[in-house]
Amino acid sequence: MPDGSTSxxxxxxxxxxxxxxxxxxxxxxxxxxxxxxxxLTMLGPSGSGKTTCLMMLAGFETATHGEILLDGRPINxxxxxxxxxxxxxxxxxxxxxxxxxxNLSFPLEVRKMGKSEREEKVKRALDMVQMxxxxxxxxxxxxxxxxxxxxxxxxxxxxxxxxxxDEPLGALDKQLREHMQFEITRLAHELGIxxxxxxxxxxxxxxxxxxVAVFDDGRIQQLxxxxxxxxxxxxxxxxxxxxxxxxxEGVVQEISGDxxxxxxxxxxxxxxxxxxxxxxxxxxxVSIRPERVEFNKERLQEGAHTLKAEVLEFIYxxxxxxxxxxxxxxxxxxxxxxxxxxxxxxxxxxQIEIGWLPEDCRALDA
Amino acid sequence: MGRKVRPIHTNTSDGDIMSDxxxxxxxxxxxxxxxxxxLSRALRRQKMRALMLVAPLLIFVLISFIFPIGSMLFRSxxxxxxxxxxxxxxxxxxxxxxxxxxxxxxxLYAAFAxxxxxxxxxxxxxxxGTRLNYEQTGLSSLFRKSGRKMKKLDPAEDAPFKEKIIKIxxxxxxxxxxxxxxxxxxxxxxxxxxxxxxxxxxPEGAQAQPEDKQIxxxxxxxxxxxxxxxxxxxxxxxxxxxxILANLPARTANVLMILVLLxxxxxxxxxxxxxxxxxxxxxxxxxxxxxxxxxADDSRLALINNQTGTIIAMTHILLPFMILxxxxxxxxxxxxxxxxxxxxxxxxxxxxxxxYFPQSVPGIGAGSILVFILAIGYYITPExxxxxxxxxxxxxxxxxxxxxxxxxxxxxxxxxxxxVVLILYWAYDKIVxxxxxxxx
Numbered sequence: 001m002p003d004g005s006t007s008x009x010x011x012x013x014x015x016x017x018x019x020x021x022x023x024x025x026x027x028x029x030x031x032x033x034x035x036x037x038x039x040l041t042m043l044g045p046s047g048s049g050k051t052t053c054l055m056m057l058a059g060f061e062t063a064t065h066g067e068i069l070l071d072g073r074p075i076n077x078x079x080x081x082x083x084x085x086x087x088x089x090x091x092x093x094x095x096x097x098x099x100x101x102x103n104l105s106f107p108l109e110v111r112k113m114g115k116s117e118r119e120e121k122v123k124r125a126l127d128m129v130q131m132x133x134x135x136x137x138x139x140x141x142x143x144x145x146x147x148x149x150x151x152x153x154x155x156x157x158x159x160x161x162x163x164x165x166d167e168p169l170g171a172l173d174k175q176l177r178e179h180m181q182f183e184i185t186r187l188a189h190e191l192g193i194x195x196x197x198x199x200x201x202x203x204x205x206x207x208x209x210x211x212v213a214v215f216d217d218g219r220i221q222q223l224x225x226x227x228x229x230x231x232x233x234x235x236x237x238x239x240x241x242x243x244x245x246x247x248x249e250g251v252v253q254e255i256s257g258d259x260x261x262x263x264x265x266x267x268x269x270x271x272x273x274x275x276x277x278x279x280x281x282x283x284x285x286v287s288i289r290p291e292r293v294e295f296n297k298e299r300l301q302e303g304a305h306t307l308k309a310e311v312l313e314f315i316y317x318x319x320x321x322x323x324x325x326x327x328x329x330x331x332x333x334x335x336x337x338x339x340x341x342x343x344x345x346x347x348x349x350x351q352i353e354i355g356w357l358p359e360d361c362r363a364l365d366a
Numbered sequence: 367m368g369r370k371v372r373p374i375h376t377n378t379s380d381g382d383i384m385s386d387x388x389x390x391x392x393x394x395x396x397x398x399x400x401x402x403x404x405l406s407r408a409l410r411r412q413k414m415r416a417l418m419l420v421a422p423l424l425i426f427v428l429i430s431f432i433f434p435i436g437s438m439l440f441r442s443x444x445x446x447x448x449x450x451x452x453x454x455x456x457x458x459x460x461x462x463x464x465x466x467x468x469x470x471x472x473x474l475y476a477a478f479a480x481x482x483x484x485x486x487x488x489x490x491x492x493x494x495g496t497r498l499n500y501e502q503t504g505l506s507s508l509f510r511k512s513g514r515k516m517k518k519l520d521p522a523e524d525a526p527f528k529e530k531i532i533k534i535x536x537x538x539x540x541x542x543x544x545x546x547x548x549x550x551x552x553x554x555x556x557x558x559x560x561x562x563x564x565x566x567x568x569p570e571g572a573q574a575q576p577e578d579k580q581i582x583x584x585x586x587x588x589x590x591x592x593x594x595x596x597x598x599x600x601x602x603x604x605x606x607x608x609x610i611l612a613n614l615p616a617r618t619a620n621v622l623m624i625l626v627l628l629x630x631x632x633x634x635x636x637x638x639x640x641x642x643x644x645x646x647x648x649x650x651x652x653x654x655x656x657x658x659x660x661x662a663d664d665s666r667l668a669l670i671n672n673q674t675g676t677i678i679a680m681t682h683i684l685l686p687f688m689i690l691x692x693x694x695x696x697x698x699x700x701x702x703x704x705x706x707x708x709x710x711x712x713x714x715x716x717x718x719x720x721x722y723f724p725q726s727v728p729g730i731g732a733g734s735i736l737v738f739i740l741a742i743g744y745y746i747t748p749e750x751x752x753x754x755x756x757x758x759x760x761x762x763x764x765x766x767x768x769x770x771x772x773x774x775x776x777x778x779x780x781x782x783x784x785x786v787v788l789i790l791y792w793a794y795d796k797i798v799x800x801x802x803x804x805x806x
Contacts, residue, residue, distance in 0.1 A: 060705055080708040081717075093706035097724045106720070107710035158710065 009033035009069070010194050011057065011162060016066035018052055026052050028218040030066070034196070034211070036161070039188050041197045043205040044215030045241070053215075054164050054198050059083050070162070081110075086155035086163040086193075090170055092147045094139035100126070100150050101135035107158040125157040128187065145176045152184065156191065163188070165197045169204065181208050202242050206230065214238050231289075235276060236364045239287040246288045246333050249366065252277050260363055262286055264328045270305050271358035276365050283366040290322075290336040292360040295352045296344070306355040309333070311346045321345065327354065435784075442777035445555040448547065451494045452481040459548040464569050470544055475528040480521040486513050500772050501557065501566065502546045508537050545569045558778035582762065582779070589759045590786070592677060593741035597688075599681045600737050601730060604688035608729070611689070612696035626689050634683065638750045641679040645669035645751065671753025679751045684740055688733035695729030731798050739787055759783060 011034050018027040027049040034040045042050035055061040056068060059080030067074050075083055094103050104122040113121075126132045129149040139147055148168060155163055165184070169177045185208045188195045199205055205212045206226040213223045214237075222229060222238045233239035240247070250264040252274070260274040262284060270286065277284045294300055295309070312331065313324040320336050323346050327333040335354070337343055346352065393401040449456050454477035462470045485491040495509030515534045524530065532539035549569050550557060557567040564580040565572050574580070607626070611619050629637060644650045647666045655661040669675055699722060707717035745760040752758070759779060766776035794800070 058705075058709055060708075080705070081711050081713055083709075084711065085709060087706065087709035089702050089706055091700070091702065093700070093702040095703060095706075095721055095725075106707070106712070110710065110712045110716055154710070164709075 008035060010036040010038075010071055011196070012067075012069040013053070013057075014067045014069065016053075016056065016063045016068060018049070018056060018061065019064045025064075025218055027056075027063075030218075030220065032213060032220060032223065034194065036194055037189075037192050039185060039195045039197065039208060039210045041199060041205040041209040041212045042215055043199060043202060043212050043241075046200060048215040049218040050198050050213075050215040051166060054166055054196060057196065058085055058087055058164055084158075084160055084162075086158065086160035088151050088155045088163070088165040088168040090167045092139070092151040092168075094147055094150055094154070096139055098138075099135065100131070100137050100139065100142070103139070103150065104135075104154050104157050107154065111158060121157055125153040128156070129153045129183075144172055145180065148172060148180060149183075152187070156187070156193070160193070162194045162196070165195065167199055168197075169199075169201075177204070184208065206242070214241060216241070232275075233287065233362065233364070236285050236287065236366075239362065239364060244290050244334060244336075246290060246293070246327075246330075248286050248288075248328055248330060248333075250284060250286065252280050252282045252284055252363065255280055259358055262363060266328045268305075268307055268328055270307065270361065272361040272363040273359050275362045277363045284363045285366050286361050286363050288356055288361045290334040292356055293335045293354055294356055295335065295346075295354045297353065297355075300355045301357065304355045304358070306353040309352050309354045311348050311350040311352065313348060314346050325352075325354070438777045439781055441773055442558050442781045443554050443556065444774070445550065445557065446553055447494055447497050448551040449553050451485050451490045452478065452547070452551075454478075455481050455547070456551045459544070459551060462544070462548070464541075464545045464548055467541060469528075469539060469541060472526050472528050474544075475531050476521070476525060479516065479519050479524070479527045479531065482513070482516050483519060483521055486517050496771070498546060498550060500561070500770075500775065501550055502542075504537070505543070505546065508535060508543070511535060512538070558774040559782070561775050562778040562782055582759070585757070585759045585762055586782070586786075588673075589742055592673060592680075592756075592758070593738050595677055596680050596684060596741045597734050597738045599677065600685055600688040601734065603681065604685055604692055604733065605726075605730070608689050608692035608696055609726075611693050612699070613701075623693075626686055629683065629686060634746055635750075637683060638679055638747045641675070641682070641751055642670060645675055645678065670751050671756065673752075673756045675751040675753070676748045676756035676758075679747050680741060680744060683747060684737045687736045687740060691732035691736065692726065692729035695732070696726050699725045727798075731794070735791070735794060738790070742787060743783060 011032075013030045013032040016027060016030040017025055019025050030049075030053060042053060044050045052061060056063050059075070059078065063076060068076060070083065070085075094100075095106070098106070101122050104125055105118050108118040108121060122135070123132065126135055129152055131146065131149050131153065134142065134146065134150075139150065142150065148171075151168065155165075168184075169180050172180060181204055184197075197205075197208065206229070209226060211223060211225050212229050214221045214229065216237050222234045224232075229238065230243055233242060236247075239245050248262075248264055248270070250262045250270075252260055253263045253269065254261040255274055255277070258273055260272050260277065262270050262272050264270060272284075272286050297306075300306070307327055309325040309327045311323060312326055315322040315324075319339055321339060321343065323335045323337070324331075325333045325335060395401045395404040397404075455474065458470065458474035458477045462474060482491060485494065491509050491513045492506075495506040498509070499506035512531075512535050516531070519527070519530065537543050549567055555567065556572075560567050560572050561575075562582055564575045564583045566575055611622055611626070614622065642649075646652070647668070647670075649670070651669060652661065652666045656663050656666065661667060669678065703721050703725070704717045707721040708714070712720065742758075743760050744758060745764060748756055748758045749761050749764075752761070760783075763776045763779045763783075766772045766779070
């Protein structure tokens with residue numbers, strides 16, 4: 001989905017900046033638009049400005065500069081309670097003095113909805129998250145996962161078109177988290193709601209989203225669907241932040257179209273695809289995914305450059321093997337291979353040669 | 367919930383025994399002794415050590431608090447003095463029919479003479495006079511005056527006594543005197559409690575005090591009402607302060623907290639006296655109001671030596687006790703609750719009233735109990751700024767302890783005050799629930 005025209009966008013940030021102290025910008029010149037029905041994740045390390053963006057959209061923080069549009073209308077001056085945006089908070093924020101049903105009924109009551117209609121909607125919302133039997137309980141009597149479901153149901157019960165989620169699965173254990181990731185995406189797509197989801201967990205971002213916006217230093221570093229993000233990172237930060245990544249540093253030796261030759265710092269030459277390098281002599285950092293490294297010479301292209309490597313460590317992980325190598329002075333070079341019947345198990349101390357397809361080796365900013 | 371809860375499987379044999387509900391009889395430990403007994407044996411050392419640690423405080427509380435309260439409760443009904451000082455007379459009085467309207471016979475006067483001679487020798491007769499004077503004025507001087515003359519009587523030689531004693535003081539020839547002594551000769555009396563509620567013990571049973579002596583019920587009512595008003599104004603003034611403190615950054619909150627606690631660092635007496643300076647007719651507040659032209663010079667506000675003065679000064683003094691528990695409860699209410707309410711469409715007011723306020727009620731409850739119980743027994747402040755219209759029941763108790771020396775009545779008043787506090791505490795537990803009280 002190309003980013004740019006905001007005319008048909010459901011949510012749009014236009015040149016938004018935010019500063020808390022008048023000296024530092026937490027959000028720097030943010031431009032983002034998402035169409036109706038999209039599941040967008042804001043991913044980034046803590047302090048990258050992603051939660052601030054969410055809070056500005058919800059109306060709990062005001063933008064220092066720029067415009068936020070919802071369905072074409074600027075909402076900077078609309079108070080949070082009139083925005084009609086559903087929200088799931090990090091710690092659920094279920095009201096402890098109300099029962100589950102009263103919690104769900106609250107947004108309907110403030111909308112002056114009749115009692116019978118309220119009850120029906122609450123029941124439907126509870127059934128939707130498979131919590132129909134828990135209406136009379138207090139939040140404190142529920143487990144973390146159950147509270148999470150209630151928080152979700154409460155954000156959806158008044159049928160908002162936009163739902164914001166601020167690290168909603170952070171407090172759950174791994175198994176439950178994976179289950180809820182699936183539940184949330186299923187519900188979001190079934191109900192056709194637009195979702196903005198904030199997390200610092202990249203697996204969560206990749207598995208749930210239509211598009212992921214990677215935040216760092218108050219800017220969006222890359223905004224793409226998960227597969228593009230993983231396979232074609234646009235800069236070193238994204239390459240490092242998403243998934244596991246091997247880095248080698250060097251200087252551009254030759255550059256022609258979508259191919260370039262890199263002289264690594266120890267003198268060896270490798271092929272790479274230039275992403276954000278443009279001149280010969282520029283310093284660069286190349287990135288290769290561990291699963292794209294090949295040490296079976298027969299599978300490499302004719303004439304491809306190879307590097308000498310020494311096996312340092314072999315880890316058996318069940319479905320995959322993780323082998324740590326010393327390559328061009330880098331001790332943390334990792335290769336992942338599938339546990340297939342014909343797969344070679346390398347031994348520490350072995351000397352091998354490794355290579356890769358030039359398009360899997362991306363020359364990024366230094 | 368969509369997923370079924372898996373039953374918990376335990377592998378140890380103990381686990382199997384415990385999950386077996388059909389197995390009856392006591393649970394046994396590994397060596398065959400009942401599990402309960404081995405558990406309590408294992409915990410005994412721990413319990414003993416805990417007890418040793420609290421023992422100093424326990425003994426201190428027992429000696430300095432429980433024992434005096436017990437003795438106060440007892441003193442409010444104890445009335446040994448009549449029966450101890452006039453033992454023979456009391457026996458004779460039982461035979462005398464107080465309703466007949468006739469004077470007692472010679473036997474009683476003889477017993478009385480014998481008792482009095484002994485009492486005078488031991489100088490007990492004036493104490494008895496003082497005691498009986500609480501019930502009927504004039505008896506104190508009667509005993510004192512008669513004492514000097516009756517000293518000369520000899521119980522063995524001077525019979526008959528009836529006329530001699532009546533000659534000493536004609537009040538001994540008054541049926542009412544004897545009726546009063548008989549009425550108050552019981553060892554356990556309800557007289558003090560009747561006095562405490564503006565009634566008195568008479569030969570005809572409990573009766574209302576004469577109207578000019580009825581002040582205690584009024585005082586009780588005033589104490590309760592004014593304590594409620596003080597608690598109410600503490601809530602109104604303290605809630606916003608606590609809210610601001612709880613919502614400020616920790617650094618600023620700590621600085622402002624010092625301001626709240628500042629009153630604790632000055633003497634109570636100094637603070638109350640300062641209010642005297644502020645509130646009197648020629649005081650700071652009146653001067654400012656007159657200067658501003660809001661009050662005419664000849665109609666200055668009466669802010670002190672009345673109920674207004676007591677309420678103003680006590681609200682100020684008790685305010686920290688309201689703010690502190692409210693503050694610590696409000697600190698635990700996270701801002702995301704209000705945000706969540708707003709995101710669901712609630713206005714600022716609805717979010718506050720439906721979501722924030724109910725969660726802060728435990729703090730209000732704790733503060734109110736604290737302030738109310740402190741206020742109901744307050745003494746110094748009403749004494750200094752209360753005048754006659756603004757004093758509390760505790761001032762009356764102090765008066766009976768130190769001036770009139772009617773300790774029995776003071777004890778009865780104290781007991782009633784204690785009972786009122788306990789009843790209110792119980793009522794609070796029934797209505798609000800004591801679990802809903804949090805000090806932090």
